[in-house]
Amino acid sequence: MSDATDDAVIAPPRSLAGDAWYDLRRNPVFWIAGFIVLMMVLIALFPGLFSSIDARTAACSLADSLRPPGAQHWFGFDKQGCDVYSRVIYGARSSVIVGVFSTLIAGFVAVLVGTVAGFYGRWVDALLARVVDVFLGVPTLLGAIVVAKALAGQDLGIWPVVLALGLLGWPTPARVIRSSVIAASHQDYVNAARILGAGNARIILRHILPNSLAPTVVILTIMLGSFIAVEATLSFLGVGPRNTVSWGTDIAEAQRWIREASFPLLFPAGFLTLTVLAFIMLGDTVREAFDPRLR
Amino acid sequence: MSQYIIRRLLQAVLTFFGATLIVYALMFSIADDPLQALAGERPLSASQRAQLTAQYHLDEPFVVQYGYYMKGLLTGDMGRTITGRPIADVLAEAWPRTIQLAAIAMAIVIVFGVIGGVFAGLRRGGVFDQTSLALTLVVIGTPVFVLGTVFQTVFAVELGWFRPSFAPELGIATYILPAIVLGLLSLATAMRLTRTSVVENLRADYVRTANAKGLPWRRVVSVHVLRNSLIPVLTFLGTEFGALMSGAMVTEGIFNIPGVGGRLFQGIRLEDGPLVVTIVSLLILIYLFVNLLVDLLYAVLDPRIRHE
Amino acid sequence: MTHLLELRDLYVEFHTRDGVARVLNGVRYHVDAGETLAVLGESGSGKSVTAQAIMGILDIPPAKIRAGEILYQGRDLLKLSESERRAIRGAEIAMVFQDSLSALNPVFPVGWQIAEAIRLRQGASRSDATRRAIELMDRVKIPAAKSRIKDYPHQFSGGMRQRVMIAMALALGPKLLIADEPTTALDVTVQAQIMDLLAELQRELGMALILITHDLGVVATVADRIAVMYAGRIVEHADVHSLYAKPAHPYTRALINSIPRQNRRGQQLLTIEGLPPNLTRIPRGCPFHPRCPYSVAICLTDLPPLRDLGAGRTSACHLTPEQLDARD
Numbered sequence: 001m002s003d004a005t006d007d008a009v010i011a012p013p014r015s016l017a018g019d020a021w022y023d024l025r026r027n028p029v030f031w032i033a034g035f036i037v038l039m040m041v042l043i044a045l046f047p048g049l050f051s052s053i054d055a056r057t058a059a060c061s062l063a064d065s066l067r068p069p070g071a072q073h074w075f076g077f078d079k080q081g082c083d084v085y086s087r088v089i090y091g092a093r094s095s096v097i098v099g100v101f102s103t104l105i106a107g108f109v110a111v112l113v114g115t116v117a118g119f120y121g122r123w124v125d126a127l128l129a130r131v132v133d134v135f136l137g138v139p140t141l142l143g144a145i146v147v148a149k150a151l152a153g154q155d156l157g158i159w160p161v162v163l164a165l166g167l168l169g170w171p172t173p174a175r176v177i178r179s180s181v182i183a184a185s186h187q188d189y190v191n192a193a194r195i196l197g198a199g200n201a202r203i204i205l206r207h208i209l210p211n212s213l214a215p216t217v218v219i220l221t222i223m224l225g226s227f228i229a230v231e232a233t234l235s236f237l238g239v240g241p242r243n244t245v246s247w248g249t250d251i252a253e254a255q256r257w258i259r260e261a262s263f264p265l266l267f268p269a270g271f272l273t274l275t276v277l278a279f280i281m282l283g284d285t286v287r288e289a290f291d292p293r294l295r
Numbered sequence: 296m297s298q299y300i301i302r303r304l305l306q307a308v309l310t311f312f313g314a315t316l317i318v319y320a321l322m323f324s325i326a327d328d329p330l331q332a333l334a335g336e337r338p339l340s341a342s343q344r345a346q347l348t349a350q351y352h353l354d355e356p357f358v359v360q361y362g363y364y365m366k367g368l369l370t371g372d373m374g375r376t377i378t379g380r381p382i383a384d385v386l387a388e389a390w391p392r393t394i395q396l397a398a399i400a401m402a403i404v405i406v407f408g409v410i411g412g413v414f415a416g417l418r419r420g421g422v423f424d425q426t427s428l429a430l431t432l433v434v435i436g437t438p439v440f441v442l443g444t445v446f447q448t449v450f451a452v453e454l455g456w457f458r459p460s461f462a463p464e465l466g467i468a469t470y471i472l473p474a475i476v477l478g479l480l481s482l483a484t485a486m487r488l489t490r491t492s493v494v495e496n497l498r499a500d501y502v503r504t505a506n507a508k509g510l511p512w513r514r515v516v517s518v519h520v521l522r523n524s525l526i527p528v529l530t531f532l533g534t535e536f537g538a539l540m541s542g543a544m545v546t547e548g549i550f551n552i553p554g555v556g557g558r559l560f561q562g563i564r565l566e567d568g569p570l571v572v573t574i575v576s577l578l579i580l581i582y583l584f585v586n587l588l589v590d591l592l593y594a595v596l597d598p599r600i601r602h603e
Numbered sequence: 604m605t606h607l608l609e610l611r612d613l614y615v616e617f618h619t620r621d622g623v624a625r626v627l628n629g630v631r632y633h634v635d636a637g638e639t640l641a642v643l644g645e646s647g648s649g650k651s652v653t654a655q656a657i658m659g660i661l662d663i664p665p666a667k668i669r670a671g672e673i674l675y676q677g678r679d680l681l682k683l684s685e686s687e688r689r690a691i692r693g694a695e696i697a698m699v700f701q702d703s704l705s706a707l708n709p710v711f712p713v714g715w716q717i718a719e720a721i722r723l724r725q726g727a728s729r730s731d732a733t734r735r736a737i738e739l740m741d742r743v744k745i746p747a748a749k750s751r752i753k754d755y756p757h758q759f760s761g762g763m764r765q766r767v768m769i770a771m772a773l774a775l776g777p778k779l780l781i782a783d784e785p786t787t788a789l790d791v792t793v794q795a796q797i798m799d800l801l802a803e804l805q806r807e808l809g810m811a812l813i814l815i816t817h818d819l820g821v822v823a824t825v826a827d828r829i830a831v832m833y834a835g836r837i838v839e840h841a842d843v844h845s846l847y848a849k850p851a852h853p854y855t856r857a858l859i860n861s862i863p864r865q866n867r868r869g870q871q872l873l874t875i876e877g878l879p880p881n882l883t884r885i886p887r888g889c890p891f892h893p894r895c896p897y898s899v900a901i902c903l904t905d906l907p908p909l910r911d912l913g914a915g916r917t918s919a920c921h922l923t924p925e926q927l928d929a930r931d
C-alpha cells in the first residue's frame with residue numbers, strides 16, 4: 001500500500017529563529033561586529049589587561065609632547081605628554097559603561113511602559129502615548145546637555161550622563177516594544193492561556209515578553225551604540241563626566257593641535273567609531289536575520 | 296480629515312508644554328542651587344543673585360516660575376544672557392546663518408540621499424547598492440564631531456579646498472563644507488530608508504497587477520512604486536529638518552559659525568545658562584511644529600491615514 | 604485546430620536556497636473563445652505559476668522556463684520580444700488576482716487605476732477614460748459607481764474590491780481572462796455573486812475564462828472543462844459533468860470524496876493522507892503514489908503517461924478507471 005510518511009519527500013519544518021540563526025551564522029559581519037563588541041567590553045572591564053600604564057594616574061611629561069608612535073608606546077603621546085594608547089584603553093571604560101548603564105535604564109523603562117501600553121491598551125495606551133510624545137519632544141543631545149549642565153557643579157562622575165540618556169532614550173524603544181507586544185497579544189496562544197485561567201501577569205511574563213524579545217534586544221543594541229556616540233559628543237562639548245579619561249575629551253583636545261599632529265585625534269576617533277559601528281552592526285544584522293519580509 | 300488635524304494640533308500643544316516643562320524642570324530643579332547652575336562656575340555676587348532671582352521669579356512656586364518663563368518665551372521676551380545682552384538680539388543675528396546652513400544641507404540630503412536611495416533600491420545587490428550601504432553605515436556609526444573634525448582636517452587644512460572656519464566674505468559658499476558634514480548623517484539615513492522602501496514596494500502585489508495591465512516598467516516604477524516608496528521618506532525628511540537644527544550645534548561649533556547652534560555651543564562652553572535654556576526651548580518648539588506639519592503631510596500623502 | 608490559448612509541455616523551475624524546485628513538469632491545456640476552463644489544485648500544484656507564465660510576469664530569476672510553448676492564437680508567446688508580449692498583456696490576455704487589497708495600489712483612487720490602462724494604451728483623454736471607468740464599474744455591478752470613482756481601495760468591502768479588479772482587467776477588452784483564486788478571500792455568499800458575475804460577463808463579451816482555484820464547490824456551476832493539477836502536471840482533464848460524476852484519477856476521486864456532504868452527516872470527514880511533495884525532491888514514478896490508496900508496483904518507478912479515455916477526457920494514471928473501480 002502507500003507510504004504516507006516518506007522522509008525523503010517531506011522537508012523538516014523550519015522556524016523563524018532557526019532560519020535567522022542559519023543566516024546569522026553565515027554572515028561575516030555578525031561575527032566581526034560581535035568580536036569587536038566583546039573586545040570592547042573586555043577592555044572596558046579589565047583595562048589593566050591591555051595596558052600596563054594606568055591612564056587615570058599616569059604622570060604626563062611635557063617633554064614627551066606629541067612624540068610619534070613607537071615600539072614602547074604604540075600610539076605615541078598627546079600634547080600634554082600623556083601616552084595615547086593607555087588613554088584610549090582607559091577611555092573605553094567611560095564610553096562603554098555609560099552606554100551599558102544608560103541602555104539598561106532606558107531599556108527597563110521602555111519594556112515597562114511599552115508592555116503596559118501594548119497589553120492593556122485603550123486609555124492606558126493613550127495616556128502613555130502622550131507621555132512618550134512629550135519625552136520625544138526633547139531632542140536627545142540637547143536634553144542630555146541640559147541635564148549634564150544642570151548637574152555640572154556637583155562631582156557625580158558618569159551618573160548625570162547615564163541618567164540623562166536613560167531618561168531621554170526610553171521613548172523610541174518603548175514604541176517598538178509596544179508594537180510587538182500588541183502583535184503578540186493578538187496571537188491565539190494568548191487567548192488559549194486566558195481560557196485556561198492564566199492571569200495577566202503570567203500571560204505577560206510567560207507568553208508576551210519572550211515573543212517580543214527579539215526586536216527589543218535589537219533596538220537596545222543599536223541604541224547602545226548611539227549612546228556611546230552621544231556620551232563622546234558630550235565629552236567633546238565639555239559637558240561630559242569630569243575627571244574621567246574619555247575618548248570625547250581626548251578628541252576635543254587633539255582637535256586643537258591638529259595642525260601639529262593628527263595621530264592623537266585619529267586613534268581615539270578610530271576606536272570610538274569602531275565601537276559605535278560594531279554595536280550598531282550587531283543589532284542591524286540580527287534584525288535583518290529575523291525580518292521575514294527580507295527573505 | 297479635519298478631526299485628525301485638530302487631534303494632532305492638541306497633541307502638539309500638549310507635547311510642547313510638557314517638553315519645555317521638562318527642560319525647565321531639569322535646568323532649575325535638579326541642581327541644589329539653581330542660580331549657580333545658571334551661572335556655571337562663575338561665583339555670583341549678592342547683587343547678581345538678587346537680579347537673577349527677580350528675573351526668574353525664583354522666590355515663587357515652581358509652577359508660577361514656569362508660567363512666567365513660558366509667557367516670556369511666547370511673547371518674545373527671552374531675557375538676557377549672563378553678560379546682559381538681550382537674547383532676542385543674539386538670536387536675530389544667528390538665525391539666518393543657521394537657516395542657510397540647514398537649507399543647503401537639506402538640498403544635499405534630498406539630491407544625493409533620496410535619489411541615491413532610489414537607484415540603490417532599483418538595482419539591489421549591484422555595485423552601487425553595496426558600496427553605498429557600506430559607506431552609509433560608516434557614516435551612521437561615526438559620531439558627527441568625529442566626521443566634522445576629520446573632514447575639516449582633510450578638506451580644509453590638508454587639501455585646502457575649503458576654509459576651515461566661517462568666512463562671511465565668501466557669502467553662501469562658506470556654508471558648503473559645514474553643510475556636507477551636517478547633512479551627511481541625514482543623507483545616509485535617508486538613502487537607506489529610501490532604498491528599503493523601494494525594495495519593499497518593488498515586491499508588492501500591486502506591482503504585479505500593474506505589470507499585468509501591460510504598463511511599461513518605467514511607468515510602474517516612476518508612478519506606482521515611487522509614489523508609495525516616498526511616503527515614509529518624505530515624512531522622515533520633514534522630521535530631519537528639525538534634527539538638522541539641533542545637530543547644527545556641533546557642526547557650527549567645529550567650523551566656528553555663529554549661528555544658533557554655534558551660539559548654543561559657545562553658551563555651553565562659557566556656561567551661559569539662560570542662553571542655553573532659551574535656545575533649547577526654541578529648538579524644541581521648532582521641532583514640534585515641524586513634526587506636526589509632517590504628520591499633516593503624511594495624511595495628505597497616504598489616503599489610508601485620512602480615514603482612520 | 605488552433606485554440607485561443609494552448610500550453611504545450613511547459614517546464615518551469617525555481618532556483619531556491621534549498622535546491623531547484625521543479626514547479627511545472629510538462630503542463631498542457633487549452634482554452635477556446637467563449638469557454639471556461641477551471642484549473643484545480645492544492646497550493647504548490649503550480650496553477651498560479653502557470654498563469655503567471657502565460658502573462659509573462661514570472662520573476663526570472665529565480666524562475667526559469669526550461670521548455671515548452673505557450674501558443675496564443677497560434678503564436679508562441681515565449682518566442683516573442685518583451686515589447687510584443689507587453690502589447691498582448693492586459694489588452695488581449697488579462698488577469699485578476701486573489702487578494703484585492705494588496706493587489707490594488709493603496710494610494711491611487713479606484714477610478715484612476717481602472718482608467719490608467721485606457722489612458723495610456725488607448726490614448727484616451729482623461730475625461731473619456733474616466734467615463735469608460737464608470738461604465739466598467741457599472742458593468743461589474745458596483746452600486747453608485749459615479750460617486751465612487753474617487754474612492755480608495757481600502758474604502759471598499761472585499762467583494763466590491765474584487766469587482767473593481769475585474770473592471771480593471773476588462774478595461775481593454777481582452778479575449779482571455781485569467782482569474783487566479785478570485786473568490787478565495789471572500790465569504791461564501793459573496794463568492795457566489797462574483798462567480799455569477801464572471802459567468803455573465805463571459806457570456807456577454809464572448810471571452811475565454813481560465814478559472815484557477817482549489818475549491819471544487821465553486822467550480823461546478825461555472826466551468827465547462829476542468830484540468831486537475833498535482834505537483835506541476837495535469838493529472839486529469841475532463842468536462843465538468845463527467846469529472847464530478849465519474850472521476851478517473853485517484854487524486855480527483857479523493858478530492859471529490861473529501862467534500863463534506865449532507866448525506867454523510869455524522870460520519871468522519873474524509874481527507875487525503877500525507878502532504879504534497881517537496882518540489883525540490885519529487886519522488887520517482889508517479890508523484891502522487893505516496894498518498895495514493897490504489898498504488899501498485901509500477902507507480903513507484905514509472906511516470907504515468909496522460910492516457911486518453913475518449914470524449915476529450917484524459918487521466919495520468921497507470922490504472923484505468925475500471926481497474927480503479929475494481930479495487931474499491
